[in-house]
Amino acid sequence: MTMNPTKLTLVALVATFSFAIAASADDATTTLPPASTKTGVTYATDIKPIFDVSCVKCHSGDRPKARLHMDTLEGVLKGTKMGPVVKPGDSANSFIIMAVAHLAKDHDSWMPPLNNRAGIKPLTPEQIGLIRAWIDQGAK
Numbered sequence: 046m047t048m049n050p051t052k053l054t055l056v057a058l059v060a061t062f063s064f065a066i067a068a069s070a071d072d073a074t075t076t077l078p079p080a081s082t083k084t085g086v087t088y089a090t091d092i093k094p095i096f097d098v099s100c101v102k103c104h105s106g107d108r109p110k111a112r113l114h115m116d117t118l119e120g121v122l123k124g125t126k127m128g129p130v131v132k133p134g135d136s137a138n139s140f141i142i143m144a145v146a147h148l149a150k151d152h153d154s155w156m157p158p159l160n161n162r163a164g165i166k167p168l169t170p171e172q173i174g175l176i177r178a179w180i181d182q183g184a185k
Contacts, residue, residue, distance in 0.1 A: 077146055078170035080136060080177035088118040092179050095172050096121075099145075100156065102163055122184060133184040136177035146173050 086092070096104075096115045104115035113130065114120025121141075124130045130141040143149040144156040145168045157165040168176075179185075 076148065077137060077142065078173045078177070080181050081171070081174040083175065083178055084182070086175060086179040086182050087185055088121070088179065091175055093118075095168065095176065099165055099168055099172075102165065103157075118185075131180055131184050133180060136180035139180050142173065142177055142180070145176065 083091070093116075100115040103110045104113045104120075109115075109120075111125040111127070113125045114123070122129070122131060122133075130139065130144070132139045136142050140149070140154075141156075144154050147155045147159075147167060149155060152159075157163075157167065159167070
């Protein structure tokens, strides 16, 4: 049985494209900073101070961006107009982690945005790791 060259080329392209997609998905989770080893991480004690400096300027008040309130635990857990940004127990698949680690495919979703007017710097790997630990520990 022989395959015509067009079908063979199409099969090769599909296989290559599928491999590239799988590899890029793996790359995102392998480039995430690891979760902190700190135990007992809470929103009030550990996470709110990070959000207060890096997020609350745009994500609080009467008109928070994306309707995401990051100034309260309830607001963070509620998420955006598009849905939840935190999956308690699963930081690697929580959108908020992809956004703060600047790994979201849509660069407009990177938080804080690069070169923002407020001059807010990206979160450090340690801060991202602490947020990951908080989410992995149940986001309480």
